[in-house]
Amino acid sequence: MGGPVLAPGDIVSDSSDQYSASHDKHFFDTFMLVIGGLVFFAFCLYILARVIASNTQEQYVLNDPTFTHAEDERIKPVQLLAVSGRDNAAVEAATPAPAAPAAPPAVMTGEAVYNMACVACHGMGIGGAPIFANKAAWAPRIAQGLATLKDHALKGYQGKAGLMPAKGGRVDLADESILNAVDYMVNAGK
Numbered sequence: 001m002g003g004p005v006l007a008p009g010d011i012v013s014d015s016s017d018q019y020s021a022s023h024d025k026h027f028f029d030t031f032m033l034v035i036g037g038l039v040f041f042a043f044c045l046y047i048l049a050r051v052i053a054s055n056t057q058e059q060y061v062l063n064d065p066t067f068t069h070a071e072d073e074r075i076k077p078v079q080l081l082a083v084s085g086r087d088n089a090a091v092e093a094a095t096p097a098p099a100a101p102a103a104p105p106a107v108m109t110g111e112a113v114y115n116m117a118c119v120a121c122h123g124m125g126i127g128g129a130p131i132f133a134n135k136a137a138w139a140p141r142i143a144q145g146l147a148t149l150k151d152h153a154l155k156g157y158q159g160k161a162g163l164m165p166a167k168g169g170r171v172d173l174a175d176e177s178i179l180n181a182v183d184y185m186v187n188a189g190k
């Protein structure tokens with residue numbers, strides 16, 4: 001006798017159990033509070049990020065012409081079809097204007113042309129080409145007269161030594177540039 005009087009339904013536990021139960025509850029409450037605080041903090045960060053983004057992202061990126069242009073490029077129709085009897089202004093607008101005629105090639109100095117287009121053969125005498133600044137090689141050439149040399153350089157010719165391609169293969173260069181190169185080579189070979 002003398003022990004606690006138990007009513008039906010009472011949970012029997014000793015005092016240390018009671019202590020650990022209240023300790024667990026305390027831990028759980030604190031834990032949930034911390035978790036809740038972190039969730040709330042994360043949510044605040046999200047809202048803050050959205051606010052900042054709406055003030056920067058939209059202004060600097062979404063309105064950036066390169067961005068909007070790239071977007072327009074991606075979503076533009078692959079092909080536009082002109083239909084007779086309809087408004088085809090969009091097709092005409094999408095058709096690129098014919099490219100402006102290529103500007104005539106700029107005239108270059110003889111030295112620049114030589115280094116760009118002629119040195120490959122005339123530097124070392126490849127394929128029988130008269131070697132640059134080699135007087136013996138150039139004397140008989142110069143004897144033909146400058147007009148012949150220029151004509152051969154422009155139009156190309158098949159000689160005894162080998163084939164001189166028209167304009168040294170650089171038909172994109174201006175005639176004047178090639179003639180400058182001939183002058184440059186002839187002067188060096190005198």
Ligand code: HEC
Nearest residue numbers: 117118121128129141152153159160161162163164168181
């Ligand atoms: C693919 C090689 C090659 C290139 C590049 C080349 N030449 Fe020649 N060229 C030759 C050869 C080979 C000859 C000699 C042909 C022959 O007399 O048989 C020659 C000859 C010439 C002659 C002498 C023509 C004559 O009547 O004797 C001139 C001038 C000349 N080249 C100018 C040029 C100029 C200017 C360039 C650069 C724009 C050039 N060449 C680029 C191969 C070349």
